[in-house]
Amino acid sequence: GENVEQHPSTLSVQEGDSAVIKCTYSDSASNYFPWYKQELGKGPQLIIDIRSNVGEKKDQRIAVTLNKTAKHFSLHITETQPEDSAVYFCAATYTGFQKLVFGTGTRLLVSP
Amino acid sequence: DADVTQTPRNRITKTGKRIMLECSQTKGHDRMYWYRQDPGLGLRLIYYSFDVKDINKGEISDGYSVSRQAQAKFSLSLESAIPNQTALYFCASGAASGANVLTFGAGSRLTVL
Numbered sequence: 001g002e003n004v005e006q007h008p009s010t011l012s013v014q015e016g017d018s019a020v021i022k023c024t025y026s027d028s029a030s031n032y033f034p035w036y037k038q039e040l041g042k043g044p045q046l047i048i049d050i051r052s053n054v055g056e057k058k059d060q061r062i063a064v065t066l067n068k069t070a071k072h073f074s075l076h077i078t079e080t081q082p083e084d085s086a087v088y089f090c091a092a093t094y095t096g097f098q099k100l101v102f103g104t105g106t107r108l109l110v111s112p
Numbered sequence: 113d114a115d116v117t118q119t120p121r122n123r124i125t126k127t128g129k130r131i132m133l134e135c136s137q138t139k140g141h142d143r144m145y146w147y148r149q150d151p152g153l154g155l156r157l158i159y160y161s162f163d164v165k166d167i168n169k170g171e172i173s174d175g176y177s178v179s180r181q182a183q184a185k186f187s188l189s190l191e192s193a194i195p196n197q198t199a200l201y202f203c204a205s206g207a208a209s210g211a212n213v214l215t216f217g218a219g220s221r222l223t224v225l
Contacts, residue, residue: 009152032212043116043202043216044155089154093212099170100212102147104154 002027004092006103014111019077021106023090026071030092033066033073034100038087047088048075080110115139118203118217126225131190133220135203141215142208144186146170146178149200149219158201161186162208193224 003026013019025033031052036044050057050064050073057064061080066073073092077084087107091100116137125131137144146158157170159178167178175197177189190197200221204214 102155
């Protein structure tokens with residue numbers, strides 16, 4: 001079955017710096033890769049996703065890149081702000097499977 | 113009101129007790145899920161249901177059972193709680209078609225002493 005590895009487990013940056021979180025997946029059939037943000041005391045919430053027919057997707061300060069050959073995908077946050085501090089989860093699945101397999105999470109701390 | 117509501121939000125219980133965590137959603141979604149979150153292990157799927165008559169085991173279903181009482185309600189039971197079931201539990205719902213976007217509840221923190 002699918003296995004998703006996520007690195008780093010913790011990431012500390014200064015406000016205004018960029019942050020990058022990386023994930024790898026094992027199942028070449030996976031074609032949908034979402035990223036969820038979990039703020040303290042809340043459930044995870046979708047922030048951006050990408051499908052395998054696209055190499056990159058941007059939404060304001062966040063972007064996701066996908067390398068299908070290497071089975072890597074990454075979350076990029078530019079101009080980080082303290083409110084970006086949260087736990088971020090990557091996930092993978094494929095059409096018809098309908099179960100998301102999550103990575104182990106990255107705790108991002110943005111210091112003012 | 114929240115789209116996905118979990119009760120209770122916090123529960124402390126003793127080993128051997130039966131515990132039920134309840135979940136209801138107002139999204140009109142067909143699919144509902146129970147996940148468990150542990151530090152360093154991420155979110156792991158316990159059970160999922162694609163409609164009222166469909167129940168499926170996830171990767172860590174041992175020691176748990178579920179009931180889909182209606183399209184909007186999906187409860188998780190621990191028949192005889194043990195300390196290693198201490199965790200944060202999340203319910204989620206998703207539409208049957210389109211993207212695999214999940215809407216999560218705020219979580220139920222369970223402590224088994």
